[in-house]
Each structure stands twice: as C-alpha cells, then as structure tokens.
Amino acid sequence: MMSFLDATRNGGLLVYRRLEQLFDKPFDAALNPWRHLGALGFLFFWIIAVSGVYLYIVLDTSASGAYRSIDWLTHQQWYLGGVLRSLHRYAADAFIVVTLLHVLREFLLGHYSGFCRFSWLTGVPLLWFMYISGIEGFWLNWDSLGQFSAVATTEWLDSLGIFATPMTRNFLGNAAVNDRLFSLLVFIHIGVPLLLLFGLWFHIQRISHAGVFPPRPLALGTFASLLILALAVPVVSQAPADLAVVPGPLPLDWFYLFPHPLMYATSPGSVWALVVTATLLLFLLPFLPRPRGYAAQPIAQVHPSDCNGCRRCFDDCPYAAITMIPHPNGRMQLAEVIPDLCASCGICAGSCPSATPFRSVSDLVTGIDMPQLPIGALRQALQDQLDTLQGDNRIVVFGCDQGARMDTLAGKNVATISLICTGMLPPSFIEYALRYGAAGVLLTGCRPDGCAFRLGSRWTEERLHGTREPHLRASVDRLRICIAWADRGEEKTLHNALEDFRNRIAAHDHALI
Amino acid sequence: MTMLSSKPFAWIAWVAQGLLYALFALGIATFSSWPHYRQLPAGQALIKLSFTHTGKRVADCVQRTPAELAKLSPNMRAPLQCPRERSPVIVEVDLDGTLAYRHVAEPSGLSRDGASTVYRRLQVPADQHRLAVRLKDNTRSAGFDYNRTETLTLKPGQILVIDFDAEKGQITFI
Numbered sequence: 001m002m003s004f005l006d007a008t009r010n011g012g013l014l015v016y017r018r019l020e021q022l023f024d025k026p027f028d029a030a031l032n033p034w035r036h037l038g039a040l041g042f043l044f045f046w047i048i049a050v051s052g053v054y055l056y057i058v059l060d061t062s063a064s065g066a067y068r069s070i071d072w073l074t075h076q077q078w079y080l081g082g083v084l085r086s087l088h089r090y091a092a093d094a095f096i097v098v099t100l101l102h103v104l105r106e107f108l109l110g111h112y113s114g115f116c117r118f119s120w121l122t123g124v125p126l127l128w129f130m131y132i133s134g135i136e137g138f139w140l141n142w143d144s145l146g147q148f149s150a151v152a153t154t155e156w157l158d159s160l161g162i163f164a165t166p167m168t169r170n171f172l173g174n175a176a177v178n179d180r181l182f183s184l185l186v187f188i189h190i191g192v193p194l195l196l197l198f199g200l201w202f203h204i205q206r207i208s209h210a211g212v213f214p215p216r217p218l219a220l221g222t223f224a225s226l227l228i229l230a231l232a233v234p235v236v237s238q239a240p241a242d243l244a245v246v247p248g249p250l251p252l253d254w255f256y257l258f259p260h261p262l263m264y265a266t267s268p269g270s271v272w273a274l275v276v277t278a279t280l281l282l283f284l285l286p287f288l289p290r291p292r293g294y295a296a297q298p299i300a301q302v303h304p305s306d307c308n309g310c311r312r313c314f315d316d317c318p319y320a321a322i323t324m325i326p327h328p329n330g331r332m333q334l335a336e337v338i339p340d341l342c343a344s345c346g347i348c349a350g351s352c353p354s355a356t357p358f359r360s361v362s363d364l365v366t367g368i369d370m371p372q373l374p375i376g377a378l379r380q381a382l383q384d385q386l387d388t389l390q391g392d393n394r395i396v397v398f399g400c401d402q403g404a405r406m407d408t409l410a411g412k413n414v415a416t417i418s419l420i421c422t423g424m425l426p427p428s429f430i431e432y433a434l435r436y437g438a439a440g441v442l443l444t445g446c447r448p449d450g451c452a453f454r455l456g457s458r459w460t461e462e463r464l465h466g467t468r469e470p471h472l473r474a475s476v477d478r479l480r481i482c483i484a485w486a487d488r489g490e491e492k493t494l495h496n497a498l499e500d501f502r503n504r505i506a507a508h509d510h511a512l513i
Numbered sequence: 514m515t516m517l518s519s520k521p522f523a524w525i526a527w528v529a530q531g532l533l534y535a536l537f538a539l540g541i542a543t544f545s546s547w548p549h550y551r552q553l554p555a556g557q558a559l560i561k562l563s564f565t566h567t568g569k570r571v572a573d574c575v576q577r578t579p580a581e582l583a584k585l586s587p588n589m590r591a592p593l594q595c596p597r598e599r600s601p602v603i604v605e606v607d608l609d610g611t612l613a614y615r616h617v618a619e620p621s622g623l624s625r626d627g628a629s630t631v632y633r634r635l636q637v638p639a640d641q642h643r644l645a646v647r648l649k650d651n652t653r654s655a656g657f658d659y660n661r662t663e664t665l666t667l668k669p670g671q672i673l674v675i676d677f678d679a680e681k682g683q684i685t686f687i
Contacts, residue, residue, distance in 0.1 A: 026529035093545045094537075148552060158632060164621055165565050166632045172563055172674055173687055225534040226541075233542045246553040246670045251546035261550050464514060478514040501515065 013108040017489055029447035031218045037102035039211040043219055044095035051088040061186045062179045066142045067240045074236055086230030092134050093255045115319050115343045117286040122203045124282045129196040134256045136189050143238040144247035152260035159268030174243045206341060208320045297344035298371040300337045306354045307367030309333030312469055313348035318454040322348060335368050345453035346370040346424030353470050356428040373420060385415035386437040393505050396433040398425050399444040402452035404486035404494040423456025427463045427472035430481060440480045440505045444494055447485040457485055479508055558667035560635040564677035567628045568600035568620060569651035600652040602629035607645035639669040646675055646684050659684050
C-alpha cells in the first residue's frame with residue numbers, strides 16, 4: 001500500500017511542479033500563488049472576516065427580516081454592502097479552493113509526517129470548521145438556496161439517528177423557522193470561524209516565520225481580482241425561502257454545497273462514509289509506516305564547547321526545533337534541539353558563526369552541526385574538489401539534494417557540492433572557495449518560496465545580501481557569485497545558468513587583463 | 514552578484530498575470546453558481562411524513578398499596594407505579610389505494626421510554642391523490658388508533674407535510 005501511495009505522490013508531485021514552474025514565468029517564483037497557498041488562505045480569511053463584520057452590523061437577525069435586510073444591502077447599497085456581500089461569498093469560495101490545494105501540495109511534498117505531523121493533524125479539523133461555517137452562511141440569507149441547504153444538511157444529520165427530535169423539524173414549515181433559531185444560526189456563523197482562527201493559530205505553532213500574509217503584490221492582485229468580480233458579477237439572493245415549496249433550479253455554490261446533490265443522488269449514509277473516510281485518512285496519514293528503504297536522517301547536534309549562545313540557529317530554524325537553555329558554563333545560553341521537530345535540514349549549521357572554514361583548527365567543529373554532513377567534512381570536500389579542478393574559469397557549484405540535480409554539471413573545471421539544503425551553507429565557504437582557486441561560485445537550490453525546508457533559499461539570499469547573519473563579507477567580489485534557483489526537473493535551466501555565468505566570468509577576467 | 518532566478522517584469526508577464534487572475538476569478542464565479550441544480554424533477558411534488566410522538570405505555574400503571582408504599586423511602590412514595598417502556602409507533606401511508614410506506618418507529622432511549630420519530634420523503638407526481646394515513650401508538654389496542662383519509666391536489670413543487678398533533682390527537686396535513 002505504501003509503495004502505491006509513494007508512487008502516486010511522486011507522480012503527482014511531478015505534475016504539480018510542472019504547473020508551479022509554469023506560473024513562475026509570469027509571476028516569478030517569489031510571487032507565484034502556488035507557492036503561497038497557505039498565506040492566500042489567511043488573506044481570504046481576513047477578507048471574509050472584515051466583510052462579515054459589516055454584514056453582521058446591517059443584518060436583521062430575525063427569520064422574517066434576514067432576507068429583506070440582505071436584499072436591501074444588495075440593491076439599495078450595492079456600492080458598499082453589495083460589494084462586501086459579494087466579496088464575502090467569493091472570498092469564502094476562494095478560501096476553500098486554496099485550502100484544498102494547500103492540503104494537496106503539502107501531501108505531495110510529504111509534509112504530513114515526522115516534523116510536519118503536528119501542523120498536518122491540527123489542519124484536518126480546520127477543514128470541518130471551514131465547511132460548517134461556509135455551508136451555514138448560506139442559511140442566514142434565508143432564500144431558496146439557504147432553504148435547500150438547511151433542509152439537506154439537517155436531513156443528513158438526522159440520518160445519524162442520534163437526535164431525540166429530528167433537526168429537520170426545525171425546517172418543516174414556515175411557522176417552524178423562528179427568530180430564536182436564527183439567533184442560534186448567527187451565533188454558529190460567528191463562533192465557528194472564531195474556532196477556525198484559534199485552530200489556525202495552533203496550525204502554525206510549530207512553524208517559525210510562518211507565511212500568514214502573501215507578498216504584497218500577490219495580495220493586491222488577488223484582492224483586486226475578487227473586487228472586480230464582485231462588481232462585475234454581484235452575488236444576489238434567490239427567491240425568499242418558502243418551506244411549502246421545493247425550490248426550483250438553483251444556482252448552487254459547488255465549492256460548499258456539493259454534498260447536498262451527492263446525498264440526493266446516493267444516500268445520506270454514503271456521504272457520511274465519504275467524509276468520515278476522508279477525515280480518517282487525513283488523520284491516519286502521518287501514522288502510516290514509512291516506505292521500505294526509508295531511513296530517518298540524523299538530527300542536528302549541538303557542541304556546547306563551540307556554541308556561544310548567539311541564537312542565530314534559534315532565529316533561523318524553519319520549524320522552531322531549537323530552544324535556548326542556560327549553558328553549562330553558566331555565563332551564556334546554549335542551543336538545544338527538540339528531536340521531534342528537527343527536519344534535519346542543516347539550516348542551523350549554516351547560521352552558526354563558528355561554521356567558518358577559515359578557522360585554523362584542524363578538526364573543524366561548529367556550535368551546531370549535522371552528523372551526516374559536518375561542516376568539517378564539508379570544508380575537506382571543498383578543499384579536495386578545489387585541488388582537483390583544472391583549466392580556466394573554475395567554478396564551484398553549491399546546491400542541495402532537493403533542487404535540480406547537479407550530476408551532469410561536474411567537469412574538470414566545475415566542482416559540485418550538494419548539501420542537504422542550500423541554507424546549510426555558511427557564506428564564508430563562498431569566500432573560501434574564491435580565495436583558494438575558484439573563479440566563481442554558483443549557488444542553486446529550490447526556487448524561493450518553494451524550498452523543501454521553507455526558508456533555505458530565503459536565508460541564503462539574505463545572508464549574501466548582508467541583511468542576515470552570518471553575512472558574506474563586503475570585500476568578496478560579488479561579480480564572481482551567481483544564484484540560480486532551479487527546482488528538481490529544471491536541470492537544463494541550471495546548466496544554461498552555469499554556462500552564462502562561466503562566460504560572464506571569462507569576460508570579466510578578460511576585461512581585467 | 515547575479516540573480517538568475519529573478520527577472521525584470523516584461524509587459525508580457527503583466528498581461529499573463531492579468532489573464533491568470535481573470536481565469537481564477539472566472540473559475541470562482543462559474544462554480545459558485547453553475548451548473549444549476551434541480552432537486553425535484555418538473556411535474557413532481559413532495560410529501561414529507563414527519564412526526565415525533567411518544568407512544569402509549571406498554572402496560573397500565575398500578576396503584577401501590579399502603580403496605581407497598583411504606584416499604585419505600587419517603588421521597589419515593591409515588592402512589593402509582595408505571596412501567597417506563599412505551600409502545601412503538603406504527604405508521605402506514607396509502608397513496609391512491611396502494612401502500613406507499615409503512616414504518617415501525619421504535620421508542621428512543623435505553624429504557625425505550627422516549628419519543629418515536631419518523632421522517633420520510635415521498636416524491637409523487639403533481640396531481641390529484643387520495644391519501645390515507647394510519648397511525649398506531651398502543652400495542653394493546655386493536656387496529657390503528659388514528660386515521661385520516663383525504664383527496665388532495667398537489668401542485669408541481671408543492672410540499673405536503675403529514676404530522677401528528679398529540680394535543681389534539683389527530684393526523685395533520687400542512
């Protein structure tokens with residue numbers, strides 16, 4: 001079963017990556033919406049919340065007045081209330097779309113077990129909260145669409161047979177729907193989203209520097225597209241609810257209300273089976289056995305004698321896996337790794353100030369290091385590769401095991417060193433390579449905001465630009481450094497980038513002569 | 514330092530972005546209201562049989578004798594001793610002389626002392642129908658305890674609710 005799951009995941013990931021890369025062209029990787037699905041979800045949530053506050057202010061929460069007040073808003077105050085109503089609805093639809101895509105993306109990337117288990121498990125109930133508040137929102141308008149959804153939902157709930165009085169009886173006739181019931185519906189429609197917000201807070205607890213808002217251009221573009229949609233195709237009410245009549249053809253919101261037609265086409269039991277199975281599968285996914293041949297990676301290791309308690313690893317860890325405790329020497333702090341949260345990415349090693357290859361010690365040990373690729377071994381590997389390089393324009397390529405493969409790049413004047421994550425590379429290694437024989441250093445890895453360990457590419461750029469510690473020294477010739485992010489499958493792009501860089505170096509050296 | 518992954522925005526990229534945003538908005542607008550869904554086919558009506566009713570006790574209450582009452586603790590000395598269990602409620606619906614639905618609704622609760630509930634949708638052609646509803650809520654009685662027969666004309670899309678009014682003791686058509 002696991003091999004099938006793994007094969008499906010890998011196949012799906014290939015397709016997904018192609019789609020993601022397709023969007024990189026017009027948006028650029030940093031603004032690609034496929035790389036900001038979770039943050040877009042937050043954006044839509046806030047649009048729903050802000051527009052919802054206004055709608056609540058003007059909503060008449062009585063059974064007879066709800067429809068009238070929303071209809072007034074739509075037609076008499078179309079420029080504000082009508083637009084906000086449409087934004088509320090369209091943002092809710094978009095919220096579902098990006099959230100489901102977010103779930104799919106994280107599944108394909110394998111972000112559901114190990115250090116991601118907490119975020120995955122806390123995300124599953126949020127799907128229920130979204131659907132409960134979304135579906136129930138249609139009822140508040142109390143038009144024929146709300147009537148249909150209310151009756152269908154209560155019939156579905158009653159099929160469980162656990163209610164002493166069937167919930168459907170609340171919608172048996174027009175007289176049965178009273179103001180008290182509507183107050184309860186409003187309470188649910190406000191309370192469940194508050195629970196959702198609380199759950200979202202839990203959901204991102206184990207993620208540091210969580211992207212809770214998309215980059216501004218993407219946020220503006222997304223909001224503008226919803227606003228234009230709200231103006232061009234405003235959401236309007238259907239006929240007022242009349243429980244003596246079955247509503248005619250309804251313009252169904254398929255993002256939320258698809259379970260109703262499914263139930264009438266099959267049975268309430270089959271819809272229950274579907275949602276319960278889906279929920280259980282999502283909950284069980286993190287606990288399924290790992291594929292055959294999978295070996296857990298060693299986690300980061302702290303060396304107290306080389307840790308000065310600077311907190312850079314604490315700041316840079318993408319999964320909040322590092323905490324600071326009092327150092328045994330009693331004078332400063334010491335990093336401590338929480339094993340369950342460590343992704344074994346090595347970004348902490350790249351942030352450590354003692355991870356510099358220029359240290360004169362023969363046995364280079366850093367404050368925090370990766371047992372599978374210690375900084376000392378990395379320095380030795382770089383030195384060995386530099387010693388074997390021949391010819392002009394010698395290039396050292398630092399990449400990662402997650403991004404584009406570098407196998408085909410190596411040659412007599414090209415050395416390739418693959419790290420766990422490019423964010424593991426201390427910037428001083430670039431200076432070291434340039435000082436000891438390389439004419440240029442090319443850095444590659446997953447595209448920004450597509451980093452397998454979230455922040456590796458971003459931290460690398462910031463360290464090289466001098467906006468994050470440890471930074472690359474200002475005296476290092478920037479013309480000899482090139483960053484060419486390339487995802488897995490973009491090997492040709494990387495190859496072309498290397499050729500361009502080599503030509504530029506050659507031209508630069510020629511000009512110096 | 515060269516950044517090969519970032520590139521200046523060309524006008525074509527702006528146009529492509531605009532198109533993709535439009536496509537996204539179009540997708541949202543489309544599936545938020547299309548395709549239309551019709552729950553009930555044209556020319557059909559709906560009968561909803563729904564009631565929640567507590568059946569009669571399965572046995573009569575018994576008057577306790579003074580001796581029996583004396584044996585009980587003071588706070589438990591109720592003069593009548595009644596069994597908790599209720600009768601299941603049996604309902605039958607005939608449509609144009611044919612049995613369309615029959616159900617035995619068991620009393621709810623672990624002690625079978627709660628109400629029996631029924632909810633059933635019957636889709637029928639919109640037309641004139643002769644509807645006969647029978648309800649039995651007492652295991653000790655012979656035959657059905659409540660009956661109602663009527664000829665009704667149902668319009669397309671109309672919902673007829675068949676309920677039971679326990680206070681008036683009659684089957685209602687709403």
